[in-house]
Amino acid sequence: MTDWKAATFNVNGIRARLPVLLEWLDAQRPHLVCLQEIKCQDKDFPESAFSEAGYRAVWKGQKSFNGVAVLSTEPPDQVVSEAGDEILDSEARFLAVKTRGVWVINTYVPQGRSPDDPAFAYKLDFLKRTARWIASHFTPEDPVLWTGDINVAPDPLDVFDPQRLDGKVGFHPEERKLFQEILSWGLTDLFRHLHPEEKQFTFWDYRLPRSVQRNLGWRLDHMLVTRPLVRAARDCFVDTAPRTRPKPSDHTPLVAVFHLEDLAG
């Protein structure tokens, strides 16, 4: 009844993904969706398509790449589109909103290119600075949800071939260690918490032939939540349907359901 359904979805181009996204919104009817890689300038964001579907939208775009947005059935109570951090604000990768007493931080973490590329250092820095931003604004007892395409598969269970992929960007020891350090502040990887053994990916590379059919995927999209939201969580699951539609994104949505009454108690 008062359950609150939140989701994250790297759409890889919001204009190209409108059919898939609208169909999925209609099927799942989440209260809030964090989108990444909208890949459009602010003026090109298809706001009316979402208002017609019953969603308010806030977005932060740029030309060609990156870009994040939050769709919600209720307008957010607060929006932070500039973190006040030169790295977090250097590209359109960070957007936070407050709604229903919950702070939602939506990030599109840099992919990192390769471990010896400056982009990898930038990625680690981006992760640290997002964690620092959260720690400087909240405590682990505040209801905080850091979600989005985090671009880190934290565990061998989270990639299709941990031997072969060990050391590759997205499954590099340095990223995995940092991911755990970030959690240690007081965040929980909600999907893994609720499904300790489940091998479930959120991303399948376009470039690997038949990657979906062969399940050659990665779990890169996450819901990292503070303790109040762990207690309130009812469910967390990956919806693979959008990845099987015509003209899919290379990612598919991750969904969580919270019973927000449990926050007060």
Place this chain on the structure above:
Amino acid sequence: MTDWKAATFNVNGIRARLPVLLEWLDAQRPHLVCLQEIKCQDKDFPESAFSEAGYRAVWKGQKSFNGVAVLSTEPPDQVVSEAGDEILDSEARFLAVKTRGVWVINTYVPQGRSPDDPAFAYKLDFLKRTARWIASHFTPEDPVLWTGDINVAPDPLDVFDPQRLDGKVGFHPEERKLFQEILSWGLTDLFRHLHPEEKQFTFWDYRLPRSVQRNLGWRLDHMLVTRPLVRAARDCFVDTAPRTRPKPSDHTPLVAVFHLEDLAG
């Protein structure tokens, strides 16, 4: 019963036009179709889509632009893919086939850019050389069909605003005069012959807003036939349906029906 239905269609990209083209083939079931602006290299021609639809295909493509093809329910008896003329063969614009005793010359005549551009001289040359090729191989008593996107609107009836367009490429006095000289050898503009008063276009520019709804078109695609085929002709009409479909070409097909028994007589 032994009627033979032939058509010409500038598809403006055969890969982009496959849905529209296949739907139209299914509706009209022509025995032969001349295509122009297939805009693909030979290796990229979607042959199997046509064989599955019951059509044999011969084609002559190049990278990016131009490109012509002939689809037919029966394999052609002869194919001429090189005219042996440096202008006619300089780009993929000329393809002739013999079938049912009829020689069909399919051309994508250069558009000409503007009257002061070298492309305009090239266009006039291409027209003259095609006419010369025909005259050197046939007599006006042979059954010959020169069809395709001829890129000339021969008469004020053939453009949406003859005053405003006078002198523009496609409706320039020099092209119109040449067109008539070419006919004088022994060719008949079959559509105009059968419909002397009809204002019916085959092309509507994408760049003019709502050009189709406002009928701001040109008659640029033709069936130029020798006397035996004039006598055999039963019908010649423009099918505007494909221009009203989603993702249309800027041209629409021109169709002719011939009673080939009449050739013998």
Place this chain on the structure above:
DNA sequence: GCAGGTTACG
């Protein structure tokens, strides 16, 4: 306005 080709990015 729409096609195709190219490049950047992942």
Place this chain on the structure above:
DNA sequence: CGTAACCTGC
């Protein structure tokens, strides 16, 4: 593989 961008051509 696939998105967006920029380019050419009609």
